[in-house]
Amino acid sequence: MKILFYGAGVLGSLYAARLQEAGQDVPILARGRRLADLKEHGVVLREATGTGKRTATRVGVVERLAQEDAYDLVVVIVRKNQLPSVLPALAGNGHTPDVLFMLNNAAGPRQIVDALGKERVLLGFPVAAGWREGHEVRHLVLPGWLQRMQKTPLGELDGRTSPRLGRIMGAFRVAGIPVEASPNMDAWLKTHASVVVPLELAVQAAGADVRRLSRTRDALVLLARAMRENLMVLRALGAPVTPGSLRMLAWLPEPLLASLLGRFFDTEFTEMGLGTHADDPLDELAQLAGELGDLSRAAGVPTPAADRLRGHLDPAAPPIPDGSARIPMDQHAAVVAALGAAVGALVVLRRSRSR
Ligand SMILES: NC(=O)c1ccc[n+]([C@@H]2O[C@H](COP(=O)([O-])OP(=O)(O)OC[C@H]3O[C@@H](n4cnc5c(N)ncnc54)[C@H](OP(=O)(O)O)[C@@H]3O)[C@@H](O)[C@H]2O)c1
Incomplete structure (x- = not known):
């Protein structure tokens, strides 16, 4: 799958690197200092707990989502207050049928659906934690059994387990990310x-x-x-x-x-x-x-x-x-x-x- 990660922060970097390592084609959309860091170093992850392992993953880096760009999926991982700044580019792009929003949101999906139409939208949440230190992302690693319980919820707006949800969950699983289908993501x-x-x-x-x-x-x-x-x-x-x-x-x-x-x-x-x-x-x-x-x-x-x-x-x-x-x-x-x-x-x- 060709998956664009829109948002190159802590959790966008973490999920994108895992999917890229598992063989998907995962470019990241970034800006400013982060854009330059990703071009120079790739996604650098360092465990803040556990073994302290450090990995560097080369990913494609893009600066914008143009009208004619085509991806199998766009995953949006930005802070909720940043959401309005990403919706116009997503609404203007007619070649990416599926857009998965993985961010905190207490207000419901209306703002997203109004911009993109309900057919394109899936919801999820990034279940992980970390922070940035320079060009590195430091992330917390739970002990083994807790890690397996820490499932990333993903869902359709109407709670169905659709074929596309199945495909996305499959790609996450292959990357070693535990997932679960949520019947009521809102x-x-x-x-x-x-x-x-x-x-x-x-x-x-x-x-x-x-x-x-x-x-x-x-x-x-x-x-x-x-x-x-x-x-x-x-x-x-x-x-x-x-x-x-x-x-x-x-x-x-x-x-x-x-x-x-x-x-x-x-x-x-x-x-x-x-x-x-x-x-x-x-x-x-x-x-x-x-x-x-x-x-x-x-x-x-x-x-x-x-x-x-x-x-x-x-x-x-x-x-x-x-x-x-x-x-x-x-x-x-x-x-x-x-x-x-x-x-x-x-x-x-x-x-x-x-x-
Ligand atoms: N970090 C955690 O531990 C954690 C844990 C659980 C859940 N979450 C949730 O996950 C979501 C993402 O969190 P995060 O920690 O990954 O946030 P973050 O580190 O602030 O990352 C957001 C990224 O999106 C970029 N961005 C925002 N608007 C953009 C735009 N219009 N064009 C291009 N890039 C844009 C930001 O760029 P700039 O830096 O230039 O603004 C930043 O790189 C949030 O809802 C958060 O609450 C976070």
Whole structure:
């Protein structure tokens, strides 16, 4: 397959290099300094964890997508706020039937469909993490079994498993990229943003310091509440939480969820992934937080904790004091869970006595 990668950043580079190494023809569209770096060095990847392996892959590099250029597939991997800048060239190109958008998006596919028409569009999400250091892309590598679970979701707008989706998934698999067909990619993306945006905002609220977030209970409580609020918005809009396992964020007792989140942030792996992102420009985060705000207004569901975290996008906003634990925890769910467990134990006890 001839696959153009539109966007030569962290994840465009990572996916493109893997597909090229597996024998596909994968030119990358780049601009500015990145264009010059790719021409000089190829795609240089270095593992930030694991063995620290470094690879350099030669790829074709193009500067624009012309009207008459023909590819079997274009994969768009840019930041969400950059999407409007790539749509005109894609709309003007009449020789590429299939365009796969792999980026964060809480607002739904309307903007893309309006520009390209719904027949050409597929959605996906790049499940990986990394950052740029000069001309190198450093990426996080999970331990083996977790890597196999880390599947890249891809889907048609209507959720069908079409022949072209099968072909694209096949090409990804041959490149060693685990994939899964998603029957509702829009719900997947909305759920992902509902969780990840508060997570990144909480890092900002803790002064862009992941370890500090891990020990600042108030930021963790706001994070737990913001994620819950966002999932309530999705529910009100009729968008199923996808994957369903994330529904547990809605029912786990707040003290337990805050404590689990604290542990999650207190690891070198999380610090590397989210800490580095915290240095990145906040333009996409602001865009996505705005999109979630629009969803909450459309659903008529207030999101006070999410709004409070969003305030930390303002560079003038003071971070939540290190270690602060003043917000009272919502013990309601914990009490209900404890009562439920006690009633259950009593029932079991009475039954066993009556035998
Ligand atoms: N990085 C991660 O760890 C990670 C993890 C999971 C998901 N994601 C998501 O994946 C998506 C892509 O992230 P990323 O980290 O790969 O972003 P990135 O490193 O910022 O890459 C975006 C690339 O697209 C280029 N670009 C944007 N508009 C363009 C245009 N009109 N013409 C040509 N090139 C253009 C950018 O060029 P310039 O640099 O010149 O702007 C940049 O090279 C985002 O939605 C992100 O949230 C990222």
